[in-house]
Amino acid sequence: MSQPVCPPEEPLILAAVRAALAEDVGAGDATAHLVPDRPARARLICREAAVLCGRPWFDAVYRALDAGVHVRWHAGDGEALTPGQTVCEIEGSAPAILTGERTALNFLQTLSGTATLTRRYVDAVAGSRARIFDTRKTLPGLRAAQKYAVRCGGGGNQRMGLFDAMLIKENHIAAAGSLTAAVLAARRCHPELPLQVEVETREQLDEALGLDVRSVLLDNFDLAQLIRAVALRDQRGATTELEASGGIALDTVAQIAATGVDRISVGSLTKHVQAVDFSLRIVA
Numbered sequence: 630m631s632q633p634v635c636p637p638e639e640p641l642i643l644a645a646v647r648a649a650l651a652e653d654v655g656a657g658d659a660t661a662h663l664v665p666d667r668p669a670r671a672r673l674i675c676r677e678a679a680v681l682c683g684r685p686w687f688d689a690v691y692r693a694l695d696a697g698v699h700v701r702w703h704a705g706d707g708e709a710l711t712p713g714q715t716v717c718e719i720e721g722s723a724p725a726i727l728t729g730e731r732t733a734l735n736f737l738q739t740l741s742g743t744a745t746l747t748r749r750y751v752d753a754v755a756g757s758r759a760r761i762f763d764t765r766k767t768l769p770g771l772r773a774a775q776k777y778a779v780r781c782g783g784g785g786n787q788r789m790g791l792f793d794a795m796l797i798k799e800n801h802i803a804a805a806g807s808l809t810a811a812v813l814a815a816r817r818c819h820p821e822l823p824l825q826v827e828v829e830t831r832e833q834l835d836e837a838l839g840l841d842v843r844s845v846l847l848d849n850f851d852l853a854q855l856i857r858a859v860a861l862r863d864q865r866g867a868t869t870e871l872e873a874s875g876g877i878a879l880d881t882v883a884q885i886a887a888t889g890v891d892r893i894s895v896g897s898l899t900k901h902v903q904a905v906d907f908s909l910r911i912v913a
Contacts, residue, residue: 666723672717673909675713680747681707697722699720741905746901747781772789779899827848841869850873871891871892872892877896
């Protein structure tokens with residue numbers, strides 16, 4: 630990564646870890662009680678090409694279980710991993726290592742999956758002006774974590790939630806009576822917030838450009854429509870950013886980027902998670 634990516638604040642990480650441990654450990658790890666409480670060492674291997682993400686959550690799991698467990702990392706979040714690579718080594722109480730194994734791996738495999746897919750999209754549009762962005766289609770309770778993973782993969786974050794930016798969609802337009810009415814109401818109620826408008830037709834795009842909104846999301850526009858949208862924006866001399874969204878796939882994203890759009894939002898980065906294959910083994 631060209632710049633370090635800051636993880637979420639510690640309280641958010643700890644809250645997610647506590648919830649995950651509570652659902653897995655409950656009143657206690659019955660199986661770990663069968664293991665002698667003596668020092669042990671384990672090695673974590675990545676079994677496929679991936680982008681690492683999730684170290685803060687992995688570490689927090691073991692800190693919550695036993696402060697005496699030490700994790701020594703051989704790769705950082707955002708770094709590419711190769712099949713068979715040793716990612717980290719863990720030393721400490723054998724029962725604690727075993728109790729935390731699944732919870733720690735659940736965070737690491739999920740967030741690395743998001744970072745890995747993001748990197749593939751980012752690589753696919755390299756050389757174009759387009760940047761890859763996430764959406765709010767995240768796993769419940771893991772939004773801050775997954776958005777961090779997107780950044781580790783080289784992508785950008787949209788708004789965190791409904792509170793820090795405004796996106797006027799088709800239902801807002803219908804409820805307000807028109808796109809113009811919805812935009813004016815948004816500026817009146819929250820002039821301090823970034824404003825984006827989703828459009829579905831060329832006519833709506835023309836209307837949005839006339840309102841000088843910061844960004845327009847082009848919902849399910851095909852390639853020809855995207856090219857015309859960029860041309861219309863440029864003809865109008867507008868500075869509005871254009872974002873392609875809806876039905877974006879890895880095998881088509883390069884073509885979409887070539888239309889000249891500024892941004893491409895991909896919901897699958899965080900909602901279609903394919904876990905990275907990690908393996909943790911006690912070293913004899």
